Amino acid sequence: MDDLSVKTGKRVVVLGAGSAGTMMVNKLRSRLPEEWQVVAVDRDDAHMYQPGFLFIPVGMYKPARVVRSRKKYLLPGIDYVESPIEKVVAAENKVYLENGLVIEYDYLLVATGTQIRPDLTEGMGSGALWFKKVFEFYTYEGAVALRQALQDFEGGKVVVHVTDMPIKCPVAPLELAFLLDDYFRKRRIRHKVDITFATPLDGAFTKPVASHELGSLLDDRAIRLRPDFAIERIDNDAQELVAYDGVRIPFDLCITTPLNTGQDYVFASDIGDESGFVPVDKHTLQSTELPNVFAVGDATNLPTSKAGAVAHFSSEKLIENMLGLMLEGKEPAERFDGHANCFVESGRGQALLLDFNYDTQPLTGTYPFRRIGPMKLLGRSRFNHMGKLAFEKMYWGLLMRNKTIPLPADMQLAGKKWED
Numbered sequence: 001m002d003d004l005s006v007k008t009g010k011r012v013v014v015l016g017a018g019s020a021g022t023m024m025v026n027k028l029r030s031r032l033p034e035e036w037q038v039v040a041v042d043r044d045d046a047h048m049y050q051p052g053f054l055f056i057p058v059g060m061y062k063p064a065r066v067v068r069s070r071k072k073y074l075l076p077g078i079d080y081v082e083s084p085i086e087k088v089v090a091a092e093n094k095v096y097l098e099n100g101l102v103i104e105y106d107y108l109l110v111a112t113g114t115q116i117r118p119d120l121t122e123g124m125g126s127g128a129l130w131f132k133k134v135f136e137f138y139t140y141e142g143a144v145a146l147r148q149a150l151q152d153f154e155g156g157k158v159v160v161h162v163t164d165m166p167i168k169c170p171v172a173p174l175e176l177a178f179l180l181d182d183y184f185r186k187r188r189i190r191h192k193v194d195i196t197f198a199t200p201l202d203g204a205f206t207k208p209v210a211s212h213e214l215g216s217l218l219d220d221r222a223i224r225l226r227p228d229f230a231i232e233r234i235d236n237d238a239q240e241l242v243a244y245d246g247v248r249i250p251f252d253l254c255i256t257t258p259l260n261t262g263q264d265y266v267f268a269s270d271i272g273d274e275s276g277f278v279p280v281d282k283h284t285l286q287s288t289e290l291p292n293v294f295a296v297g298d299a300t301n302l303p304t305s306k307a308g309a310v311a312h313f314s315s316e317k318l319i320e321n322m323l324g325l326m327l328e329g330k331e332p333a334e335r336f337d338g339h340a341n342c343f344v345e346s347g348r349g350q351a352l353l354l355d356f357n358y359d360t361q362p363l364t365g366t367y368p369f370r371r372i373g374p375m376k377l378l379g380r381s382r383f384n385h386m387g388k389l390a391f392e393k394m395y396w397g398l399l400m401r402n403k404t405i406p407l408p409a410d411m412q413l414a415g416k417k418w419e420d
């Protein structure tokens, strides 16, 4: 590896080598001339397939299945540095690492995702019940601990809870609720378990059509919906979630999704907003303040879902914008439309598919083709479930290997039912 403390030629630095960072750094290395130095930084060598966190607690995946070496997915010719990032000083074009290295850049791409902050809700992360009766499944450790807690659970009140938006993969808590219904059925204790889904939203999901469809699924599975639940704190003695308006929800097991923020180092840098996300133009992904800084994936403030699919679709546009600017000095012109799609596990071997963008909410219909699908939008099907499971192979085998998935980056209207 080159001596990164000295910059001789042109250099682009990518912070984070998870889903978005790996896709982008590989694209940059494969398309930039050799004289460009391409650097990737991450704090460890454990690349997690995070959609798999959903399946660990209910025993569908063994924990080890979701972890792979991130280095193995980086193309030759990338200078990879393993260290936590301490801060970025954009005014100096420098990244400071906790291992003491200071890396100067010409262009910077931020792809360090989000972190969960259970400590920001009173009685949650710092409460006596944390990882005893209050769990999360947004980290590897959380998913593994919840798996054990569920195995030990013999009945009572289970609350699946969302603290506040934005969270990454906003449908994941709903999916877990559906899978818990299956899980307890298989263990033949469903009649002893009362499941509640508590959310700060005014329905099961953010957008009207999806919210209605997903709300009926909760009904179908006898899962109680508690909308508009704005949590103030967890009362550890009473084992209750307490909302600002005084409403209380008792639990024997609480599975929460804590607040999501940007990474600590972003708060210590001059590149982020008050939530630790990097403000970018929602179409070009260029920083609104710093022309040589871009951000991608969950680390941005994009007004669409924080999801791997968004990282994937937006990276197709971002690479053109970055290369145009870096090689030809062209203003970014490729426009990302906010396209997101995600499979929603609904239990019983089925899943729904959501497909939407900044302007079009998730609608019913077929995907990717009109009438023939083969996938159903906002309708349950076995095929959608197979699609969800197959995505893992596409993730490691195509997306992380710099190969193309033949799906357009822009949302397509074909197949969508407008009368909804």
Ligand SMILES: Cc1cc2nc3c(=O)[nH]c(=O)nc-3n(C[C@H](O)[C@H](O)[C@H](O)COP(=O)(O)OP(=O)(O)OC[C@H]3O[C@@H](n4cnc5c(N)ncnc54)[C@H](O)[C@@H]3O)c2cc1C
Binding pocket: 015, 016, 017, 018, 019, 020, 021, 041, 042, 043, 044, 047, 049, 050, 051, 052, 053, 054, 083, 084, 085, 086, 111, 112, 113, 114, 137, 138, 139, 168, 169, 172, 263, 264, 265, 296, 297, 298, 299, 306, 307, 308, 309, 310, 311, 341, 342, 343
């Ligand atoms: C339970 C669950 C289910 C999900 N299901 C789906 C799904 O079905 N479909 C879908 O599209 N998306 C899903 N997602 C969301 C998806 O995993 C994320 O949106 C995606 O991983 C975002 O990619 P990213 O590169 O922005 O962030 P990440 O993949 O999280 O990568 C961030 C990287 O930055 C590194 N990093 C962070 N801070 C530092 C630091 N200070 N120093 C050095 N390195 C640092 C991390 O180690 C990590 O490698 C799910 C997420 C969860 C938690």
